[in-house]
Amino acid sequence: MRTSVATVCLSGTLAEKLRAAADAGYDGVEIFEQDLVVSPHSPEQIRARGEQLGLSFDLYQPFRDFDGVDEEQFADNLRRLESKFRVMQRLGMDLILICSNVATATVDDDRVCASQLRRAGELAAQYGIRLAYEALAWGKFVNTYRHAHRIVELADHPNVGTCLDSFHILSRGDDPAGIAEIPGEKIFFLQLADAPRRDMDLLSWSRHHRVFPGEGDFDLVEFLRLVTVAGYDGPVSLEIFNDSFRQADVTRTAVDGLRSLRWLEDQVYRELDATAGADPASYPVGLAALPEAAVPTxxxxxxxxxxxxxxxxxxxxxxxxxxxxxxxxxxxxxxxxxxxxxxxxxxxxxxxxxxxxxxxxxxxxxxxxxxxxxxxxxxxxxxxxxxxxxxxxxxxxxxxxxxxxxxxxxxxxxxxxxxxxxxxxxxxxxxxxxxxxxxxxxxxxxxxxxxxxxxxxxxxxxxxxxxxxxxxxxxxxxxxxxxxxxxxxxxxxxxxxxxxxxxxxxxxxxxxxxxxxxxxxxxxxxxxxxxxxxxxxxxxxxxxxxxxxxxxxxxxxxxxxxxxxxxxxxxxxxxxxxxxxxxxxxxxxxxxxxxxxxxxxxxxxxxxxxxxxxxxxxxxxxxxxxxxxxxx
Amino acid sequence: MRTSVATVCLSGTLAEKLRAAADAGYDGVEIFEQDLVVSPHSPEQIRARGEQLGLSFDLYQPFRDFDGVDEEQFADNLRRLESKFRVMQRLGMDLILICSNVATATVDDDRVCASQLRRAGELAAQYGIRLAYEALAWGKFVNTYRHAHRIVELADHPNVGTCLDSFHILSRGDDPAGIAEIPGEKIFFLQLADAPRRDMDLLSWSRHHRVFPGEGDFDLVEFLRLVTVAGYDGPVSLEIFNDSFRQADVTRTAVDGLRSLRWLEDQVYRELDATAGADPASYPVGLAALPEAAVPTxxxxxxxxxxxxxxxxxxxxxxxxxxxxxxxxxxxxxxxxxxxxxxxxxxxxxxxxxxxxxxxxxxxxxxxxxxxxxxxxxxxxxxxxxxxxxxxxxxxxxxxxxxxxxxxxxxxxxxxxxxxxxxxxxxxxxxxxxxxxxxxxxxxxxxxxxxxxxxxxxxxxxxxxxxxxxxxxxxxxxxxxxxxxxxxxxxxxxxxxxxxxxxxxxxxxxxxxxxxxxxxxxxxxxxxxxxxxxxxxxxxxxxxxxxxxxxxxxxxxxxxxxxxxxxxxxxxxxxxxxxxxxxxxxxxxxxxxxxxxxxxxxxxxxxxxxxxxxxxxxxxxxxxxxxxxxxx
Missing domain, CATH: 3.10.180.10 (2,3-Dihydroxybiphenyl 1,2-Dioxygenase, domain 1)
Structure with a gap:
């Protein structure tokens, strides 16, 4: 299983984050745009540093408030998006996250959203870039993974797929079972976050209280099992907004996160091993098991x-x-x-x-x-x-x-x-x-x-x-x-x-x-x-x-x-x-x-x-x- | 206006809390039972210390899960209550807070609650003690101040009155206007707390996020105005559960709290001065004004x-x-x-x-x-x-x-x-x-x-x-x-x-x-x-x-x-x-x-x-x- 971590999970400068992710043993990272913007290093320097550290740059994120807008706004959004494509080229990246529109959407019409995504996909194709469209739990018109996937199906472009984020799905109490019906090749990216159950507004809960898988109350074993069975073959990535992580030692946070992924992978492997006919190792995501835990007596x-x-x-x-x-x-x-x-x-x-x-x-x-x-x-x-x-x-x-x-x-x-x-x-x-x-x-x-x-x-x-x-x-x-x-x-x-x-x-x-x-x-x-x-x-x-x-x-x-x-x-x-x-x-x-x-x-x-x-x-x-x- | 502060607002030992409250200039304190229980000083020693510091002991609190129970449970509750009366006598106190039942209530009948409160009042009278009954916002059957007051009216005993707590009323969005209809002499105590608006469960909000008046989003000027006009003549007391206060310097927190009360008193004075016919200083609560603020230019x-x-x-x-x-x-x-x-x-x-x-x-x-x-x-x-x-x-x-x-x-x-x-x-x-x-x-x-x-x-x-x-x-x-x-x-x-x-x-x-x-x-x-x-x-x-x-x-x-x-x-x-x-x-x-x-x-x-x-x-x-x- 390929592992990845969003730079927003980690404290320090972008250079410090990359170093910590590599030292911990991740395969790649998501580049959180703000980390790039405040960095004194050019995209080319950052790309070279990633290569030196053996880290793939898996996802550029986030691109906000793109879809469901009028044509004038859309033209400006496409201009904004193309400028990101150029930055991504400099970084050597080929996948960008597009979040469902929160602030500027005025058109509640799936065909309009799909058409706008398709046109974005056509532009992206010229740059060799793919778009992963994700439903934010508080998106104005699009806020469920099923809805996001329907729009991706309507867009019907090879460079347009979906991104699944466990927080946005499980925080709303959505049933993740429908993930099994999404073709694996249309799941362009997977972001995992756990969270303690809190009776509070979704946005604050998401921005401040996410934790690594296994540290909260969500059933991420079942979640990853569904994505595995759907045939997803990309990296499994952590995207955790957490106030403590932002001021905790970056190296330790990185290790903590990788541990959570290894633990989760092992749990899913055992779950599949116990229930399914297929060899758990044969799924495209590439699961492996750990030596079994011996609980102390x-x-x-x-x-x-x-x-x-x-x-x-x-x-x-x-x-x-x-x-x-x-x-x-x-x-x-x-x-x-x-x-x-x-x-x-x-x-x-x-x-x-x-x-x-x-x-x-x-x-x-x-x-x-x-x-x-x-x-x-x-x-x-x-x-x-x-x-x-x-x-x-x-x-x-x-x-x-x-x-x-x-x-x-x-x-x-x-x-x-x-x-x-x-x-x-x-x-x-x-x-x-x-x-x-x-x-x-x-x-x-x-x-x-x-x-x-x-x-x-x-x-x-x-x-x-x-x-x-x-x-x-x-x-x-x-x-x-x-x-x-x-x-x-x-x-x-x-x-x-x-x-x-x-x-x-x-x-x-x-x-x-x-x-x-x-x-x-x-x-x-x-x-x-x-x-x-x-x-x-x-x-x-x-x-x-x-x-x-x-x-x-x-x-x-x-x-x-x-x-x-x-x-x-x-x-x-x-x-x-x-x-x-x-x-x-x-x-x-x-x-x-x-x-x-x-x-x-x-x-x-x-x-x-x-x-x-x-x-x-x-x-x-x-x-x-x-x-x-x-x-x- | 007489000022008071619940010891639970302050960090340190009970002795440290009393010292800080007196130094800051409060007239009295509420004794939070847990602070007494963990103190190495006897009730008599604490009483003497209060007298030495010039602090009145205004309220013993909280007594929980008293009313709305079957007779067997009631007998045990009365036994528990009487043991508090004895502690209060040792402390030289005459007012106890009874919270509406959260955990053990089985009888949703106002007459039963009233009868149980009346019997408690009869027992209290033998000790020269009065009971202030308060609706907790999450009380099982009784959770509004109007309901608590109805039960107090039904109880109809001179030693039974109500306690108003701004948090329990305003956090629920209850209209405080009805306070004006409660006879002032039946309001035995007043607890004030402010809080920032949070979209979260009431209990967590109350236990961890209360702040002093003026530090949150509640309209406590209007709240205190209503209680003033109702004819309340007791102390105005702070009851703030706040994680930061628990570990902040006790002296500074005490000063911060008293400042909030002086500010609030001034605001209410000016409000009454501007709108009502009566002299603001003539209300039983005893309001006074501060020199007017000159806003810097x-x-x-x-x-x-x-x-x-x-x-x-x-x-x-x-x-x-x-x-x-x-x-x-x-x-x-x-x-x-x-x-x-x-x-x-x-x-x-x-x-x-x-x-x-x-x-x-x-x-x-x-x-x-x-x-x-x-x-x-x-x-x-x-x-x-x-x-x-x-x-x-x-x-x-x-x-x-x-x-x-x-x-x-x-x-x-x-x-x-x-x-x-x-x-x-x-x-x-x-x-x-x-x-x-x-x-x-x-x-x-x-x-x-x-x-x-x-x-x-x-x-x-x-x-x-x-x-x-x-x-x-x-x-x-x-x-x-x-x-x-x-x-x-x-x-x-x-x-x-x-x-x-x-x-x-x-x-x-x-x-x-x-x-x-x-x-x-x-x-x-x-x-x-x-x-x-x-x-x-x-x-x-x-x-x-x-x-x-x-x-x-x-x-x-x-x-x-x-x-x-x-x-x-x-x-x-x-x-x-x-x-x-x-x-x-x-x-x-x-x-x-x-x-x-x-x-x-x-x-x-x-x-x-x-x-x-x-x-x-x-x-x-x-x-x-x-x-x-x-x-x-």
């Missing part, structure tokens, strides 16, 4: 790096972890275990940075295949130094720089790497210094990663495409320094999940939750109050919960005083739904991370998001007071 | 401060300005003049900062009154040091720190301060070293000020309320580092205007247009190409305009080659509408400012915004290349 380990070893090992001890062992060759690595939770700690020495979540391991069936898939999806490989007798862990970086290692799931649940720490067989689980078997940590529930606001959608798509997770709707959680946007990514089946959190950036109330927004490791617990009491006896400093919260809890849930007193004593937050209960407490923040301890009772389905503002307010106060030099 | 001067005196005087010379004189006592001040344009330059010496726009003077009738009005609207006074024989210029700071001096307009157009620079009478205009009278600067067209994104609405309201300007709809202008949002503020009559520009903050494409986003002084010109040529001969470095722009210009406007050649030679940008033409060029950036030179021909009405991306792209390239050490 659990966390094999979480790896922290720290220049404050004393702090973190004290905390792990307070929580009931025991030191499982040291890595037999990498002396700066140690592992702490409890139940199925394993925290690998790398000692950076006293000059090292504060504690951070460096990486985590996930258990999958097919580790090598998973890593290969990730790399095909433009994930940067993460190479683990190892000796021959040590496990080969295939890893990649996530967009925020956290590492993921794919750990081959074993029959007995003992990690492939455990033996390197001297943990043999069931040792990895049975080592347990905790006396009270009813109050203990049973495993890692999830990891919470902080994301920059530009990169929320990119991160979600990364985990969707690379790990096969599903993105839930984001929650906006109020904090004293602005909203934190929190999103759960979870396995379609099974318990595996992680969360992505975007803190308010540039908050004038201090950067307490932005640059330093803490990541977290959430641990599953049974007997949370017992565990909290024991941890407290060992000196754990928990994140304080205000008395007012517990007063309110009585009102909200009509809990008995005894229960609330116990929660209050243990700094445990409480939530309930019709299926069960959710209890949790937090440790203080070490470096840029903290631990959350959660107990689910019954089949509680949520993530306790109603309680998150309490945590954020407490963390804000601690960080603010620290900035003011007040001991927390 | 022109710029008296623009004052630049610079540590690069050589650079700026060279540029002024290149543009045809002449050195008018030095201030007779402040030796570091000089003025450059041409036509009615006067640029005051303060020499900060070689250790001073780069060139900045420090302040500007505006010509008004009633300078002292204008300054008094500004100060009543919480503008910070700007004191000019002067001797007894020097003009007293009353000044204030704008929210972004730029100074404004109010200069009393004189009959002969000679500024009151001119004589201090040795400019007597017509000297101020006639000094002119320019040989070609057809190509010259005639005056200052406007000043363009950079704003932080949190502060766009605040700045617009400032200039609306303090200077009596009108805010135009903002334009989103694409740049290589993201959208720049540009807004024209102009006098309702006359030519005076200024622009507010918000650059993309935190752009990953470099901070080229954010922290260093340049401000500008726009000069009116006749004979722009002649002026450009002369300036070029004198060595002016203009902002370069790409050839591609001129190629495209031919296509867009069908201009003849000769005209385009002249524009191209002079780096002049061109726009046209049905009324006339608009030509302009830009100087390079000095420090954080540049000059724009514009010529309007005919009655061109726009601001040439279609050409602004060309400037932004060129400035981006210059700044980027400078960052990379490439000479521009």
């Amino acid at each position: 659990s966390y094999s380990f979480v790896e922290l790096h720290t220049g404050r070893l004393g702090e973190i090992t004290k905390l792990l001890h307070q929580l009931g972890f025991v030191l499982g062992g040291y890595h037999r060759t990498k002396e700066d690595f140690q592992v702490w275990v409890q139940g199925d939770a394993r925290i690998v700690v790398r000692d950076l020495g006293p000059t090292g940075s504060d504690t951070v979540i460096d990486s985590f391991g996930v258990d999958v069936l097919g580790a090598e295949r998973s890593a290969a898939r990730a790399v095909k999806l433009s994930a940067e490989p993460l190479i683990r130094q190892r000796r021959e007798d040590e496990a080969e862990l295939h890893g990649v970086y996530t967009p925020d720089g956290t590492g993921i290692y794919f750990c081959e799931a074993t029959g007995d649940g003992v990690p492939v790497w455990a033996e390197e720490f001297g943990l043999v067989g069931e040792d990895v689980r049975t080592i347990d210094a905790v006396t009270d078997a009813h109050s203990r940590i049973t495993g890692v529930d999830h990891v919470g990663l902080a994301q920059r606001w530009h990169r929320h959608d990119e991160a979600a798509l990364y985990f969707t495409s690379v790990l096969g997770l599903q993105a839930h709707a984001p929650d906006a959680v109020p904090s004293p320094a602005g909203y934190v946007h929190s999103r759960v990514m979870s396995a379609p089946q099974g318990d595996f999940s992680l969360t992505l959190n975007v803190a308010p950036e540039g908050s004038e109330q201090g950067d307490f939750l932005a640059a330093s927004y803490p990541e977290h490791v959430t641990l599953e617990v049974t007997g949370i109050t017992g565990l909290a009491r024991r941890a407290r006896r060992r000196g754990l400093e928990m994140l304080p919960v205000p008395d007012n919260y517990y007063d309110d809890l009585v009102s909200r849930f009509n809990l008995d005083e005894e229960t609330v007193a116990e929660l209050r004593e243990c700094n445990v937050l409480y939530d309930r739904d019709e299926h069960g209960e959710y209890l949790r407490f937090y440790t203080g923040t070490l470096g840029t991370m903290f631990f959350e301890l959660v107990e689910r009772r019954g089949d509680y389905a949520g993530h306790g998001v109603d309680n998150t503002p309490v945590r954020l307010a407490a963390q804000y106060r601690v960080l603010r007071d620290a900035a003011r030099g007040i001991p927390s | 022109s710029y008296s001067f623009v004052e630049l401060h610079t540590g690069r005196l050589g650079e700026i005087t060279k540029l002024l010379h290149q543009l045809g300005f002449v050195l008018g004189g030095y201030h007779r006592t402040k030796e570091d001040f000089q003025v450059w003049v041409q036509g009615d344009a006067r640029i005051v330059v303060r020499d900060l010496g070689p250790t001073g900062s780069d060139t900045v726009i420090d302040s500007f003077g505006v010509d008004v009738l009633g300078a002292e009154r204008s300054a008094a009005r500004a100060v009543k609207l919480s503008a910070e006074p700007l004191i000019r040091q002067r001797r007894e024989d020097e003009a007293e210029l009353h000044g204030v700071y704008t929210p972004d720190g730029t100074g404004i001096y109010f200069c009393e307009a004189t009959g002969d157009g000679v500024p009151v301060w001119a004589e201090e620079f040795g400019l007597v009478g017509e000297d101020v205009r006639t000094i002119d070293a320019v040989t070609d009278a057809h190509s010259r600067i005639t005056g200052v067209d406007h000043v363009g000020l950079a704003q932080r994104w949190h502060r766009h609405d605040e700045a617009a309201l400032y200039f609306t309320s303090v200077l009596g300007l009108q805010a135009h709809a903002p334009d989103a202008v694409p740049s290589p580092a993201g959208y720049v949002h540009s807004r024209v503020m102009s006098a309702p009559q006359g030519d005076f205007s200024l622009t507010l520009n918000v650059a993309p903050e935190g752009s990953e494409q470099g901070d080229f247009l954010a922290a260093s986003y340049p401000e500008h002084v726009t000069l009116e010109v006749t004979g722009i190409t002649g002026l450009a040529r002369r300036a070029r001969r004198r060595g002016l470095e203009m902002l370069p305009v790409p050839d591609n722009y001129y190629d495209d210009l031919v296509s867009r406007f069908n201009l003849d080659e000769e005209t385009v050649a002249e524009l191209r030679e002079c780096n002049v940008l061109y726009d046209r509408d049905e009324h006339g033409e608009y030509l302009r060029f830009y100087t390079g950036t000095l420090g954080t400012m540049f000059f724009e030179l514009v010529e309007r021909r005919g009655d061109y009405a726009g601001h040439g915004v279609d050409n602004t991306p060309v400037r932004l792209a060129a400035q981006y390239r210059v700044l980027r290349d400078a960052a990379r050490g490439i000479p521009s």
Whole structure:
């Protein structure tokens, strides 16, 4: 499948956009006219640069307000159009986008539009140029793809075809099934854009809120399947108007977009493979598949790096972890275990940075295949130094720089790497210094990663495409320094999940939750109050919960005083739904991370998001007071 | 008029919110429950703090999903409500907001709702508490203020009244005229919020996009007039859910909000004064007027401060300005003049900062009154040091720190301060070293000020309320580092205007247009190409305009080659509408400012915004290349 991206998706100058598109690995680009107009480089220079970078220039766009006008206006429109043909010749291009008329159309007559397009096609033919006519969703008379295609049929000229844009079709709720009836050779171009469902006017939605395929709510798999089956053989191109992309790093946006196309191609391939008779690879668009995604089933380990070893090992001890062992060759690595939770700690020495979540391991069936898939999806490989007798862990970086290692799931649940720490067989689980078997940590529930606001959608798509997770709707959680946007990514089946959190950036109330927004490791617990009491006896400093919260809890849930007193004593937050209960407490923040301890009772389905503002307010106060030099 | 603000409008902790509200000068606050719940201070401590700060606690809010439920649910709701009464007693409060039921209502029967409210009122009476029942715009059965009032009438209990919220009424397009029919004593509370018109769902619009009165599109003057005439005698309170406010500096947001209320009060006072028989001050709400706004008619001067005196005087010379004189006592001040344009330059010496726009003077009738009005609207006074024989210029700071001096307009157009620079009478205009009278600067067209994104609405309201300007709809202008949002503020009559520009903050494409986003002084010109040529001969470095722009210009406007050649030679940008033409060029950036030179021909009405991306792209390239050490 040939891939393309409209330069309007990308930030920077035209030269920077071309460079980023080539580096990411697109086959071609759409040249957005405004990018050319503001460029100091001539069309010839730009053409040469494209050739040097190996990029085809697939579509010149947009040409607006052409059709459905009176003859006088038409003459001027044709003059305007011909001047674009000359620019295109200088650029070495042969396809231009003509949008259905929004502003100047006065004639609502398909024959007039068709005749005007045919005459344009005749002129275009003299320049060796073809016209792709597209229905804008807010076109004055022509605003559906079926209507645009009818006019193209009436125009009946070899140089006149149609352009399909998923946004203009799906945003209106049009049924894309009719695409199958358009002859593939009359589909001159295909533009894909996804978007989150918004109840707002089409134009604003389109201009500011488009996202890459897989990052929104449209069914682009079905859309591309229909275009594939129709016999389209051109490039599959991204045309995304998005305010964030306009100010995000151009290189990363380009990679994000290509990942979305590779993911989509794979999805369509599998869909066709599962349902149709034909070989998916045989369609003219040229689909290929990726190695299959292996959805993680659990966390094999979480790896922290720290220049404050004393702090973190004290905390792990307070929580009931025991030191499982040291890595037999990498002396700066140690592992702490409890139940199925394993925290690998790398000692950076006293000059090292504060504690951070460096990486985590996930258990999958097919580790090598998973890593290969990730790399095909433009994930940067993460190479683990190892000796021959040590496990080969295939890893990649996530967009925020956290590492993921794919750990081959074993029959007995003992990690492939455990033996390197001297943990043999069931040792990895049975080592347990905790006396009270009813109050203990049973495993890692999830990891919470902080994301920059530009990169929320990119991160979600990364985990969707690379790990096969599903993105839930984001929650906006109020904090004293602005909203934190929190999103759960979870396995379609099974318990595996992680969360992505975007803190308010540039908050004038201090950067307490932005640059330093803490990541977290959430641990599953049974007997949370017992565990909290024991941890407290060992000196754990928990994140304080205000008395007012517990007063309110009585009102909200009509809990008995005894229960609330116990929660209050243990700094445990409480939530309930019709299926069960959710209890949790937090440790203080070490470096840029903290631990959350959660107990689910019954089949509680949520993530306790109603309680998150309490945590954020407490963390804000601690960080603010620290900035003011007040001991927390 | 008593003023109040809901704590949910403000960022920070509850303690920080109370402090900011008191500092700004509000009479009271609404306590938003969530702010209390996450606070580490007990209700008693918060009550004491309020008393210490002189703030009344006007409304406890919100209580949700109370009415229209079955008896079992009602019993639990009453229990929940009573627990709030106890909290309110601890806070020393006597009014609670009850929102119409959104989530749990099952009984669509006004008598049931009324009976439930009456029973709540009976319980409330035991605590000395009153209930203000409000129709949410998305309430399940009750979603209009008339309906809420009908139920309050049916409830018929002295402790049950209604709360009016402008957003919930005006967002639905409901006619507020019916407010006049509600007895004033049954309006227990008034919440005001404005909002920009958005074609989106009510809930998202309300939760994220409310703004202070005067910052949006609702007619709150008429709204408050109706409530005033109805006989309401309580506080006028702000309840604004806004994502930016949540992360903006709490002190500034509080001041911004109070300014909106003072402005609104003044507007309503004048409206009633002009139309009704009664004295506006006699209504129970207690309206007062501000000193009248004097709308500026022109710029008296623009004052630049610079540590690069050589650079700026060279540029002024290149543009045809002449050195008018030095201030007779402040030796570091000089003025450059041409036509009615006067640029005051303060020499900060070689250790001073780069060139900045420090302040500007505006010509008004009633300078002292204008300054008094500004100060009543919480503008910070700007004191000019002067001797007894020097003009007293009353000044204030704008929210972004730029100074404004109010200069009393004189009959002969000679500024009151001119004589201090040795400019007597017509000297101020006639000094002119320019040989070609057809190509010259005639005056200052406007000043363009950079704003932080949190502060766009605040700045617009400032200039609306303090200077009596009108805010135009903002334009989103694409740049290589993201959208720049540009807004024209102009006098309702006359030519005076200024622009507010918000650059993309935190752009990953470099901070080229954010922290260093340049401000500008726009000069009116006749004979722009002649002026450009002369300036070029004198060595002016203009902002370069790409050839591609001129190629495209031919296509867009069908201009003849000769005209385009002249524009191209002079780096002049061109726009046209049905009324006339608009030509302009830009100087390079000095420090954080540049000059724009514009010529309007005919009655061109726009601001040439279609050409602004060309400037932004060129400035981006210059700044980027400078960052990379490439000479521009």
